[in-house]
Amino acid sequence: MPPRQPRRRSYDQYCALARTLDAVGDRWTLLIIRELLAGPRRYTDLHADLPGVSTDVLATRLKDMEAQGLATRRKLPPPGAATVYALTPRGSELLPVLTALAEWGTPDLAERRATDALRAHWFALPLRRRLPATEVPAVVDVALDEGVFHVRLGGEGPAYGDGPAETPAARLVLDADTCHELCEGALSVEQGVKAGRIEVLGDGPVAAALRGE
Incomplete structure (x- = not known):
């Protein structure tokens, strides 16, 4: 007889917030969702971009997310033939939640601690809200030293x-400190370009809009 699986902890409250925390309140879950918002990821890629998480915890969280209907696991067709995890539509609905949390926490990035790991794409969520709107949907590359x-x-x-991206409409070239200022709203892309802190590459209307032309 297989061992009985322990019941996941619950707040046992008939409250929407409590139910949300039952689903995503465990340590690492929201950061896994952050990674999966970039699209399907292999387990090894997730582990590499979540420095500090153990393999056991990552595997457990992914299983919990599948059980909660937040993520699915599937195998890519040849020649990839790799198993990847992806968000379900329900999991993808957490994008504005994570964006708001990232924006709330951005002021705490003013000083980078010596123990802080950094991946360039961790700036993506707060940065998206600070880039000027484009007339048509567009994809923009952001190049940091990292x-x-x-x-x-x-x-x-x-x-x-x-x-x-395969076909970006423009590319921003800047450093991490400048990117943090953009995310915080202390600097606009146009101001960064004029100050020589941001380079916008591209000749189309999206690049022109980013430059403030």
């Missing part, structure tokens, strides 16, 4: 992704 990621401004598809 790496390149891309954000989607409108349209369908993942909100952001690690690495450069």
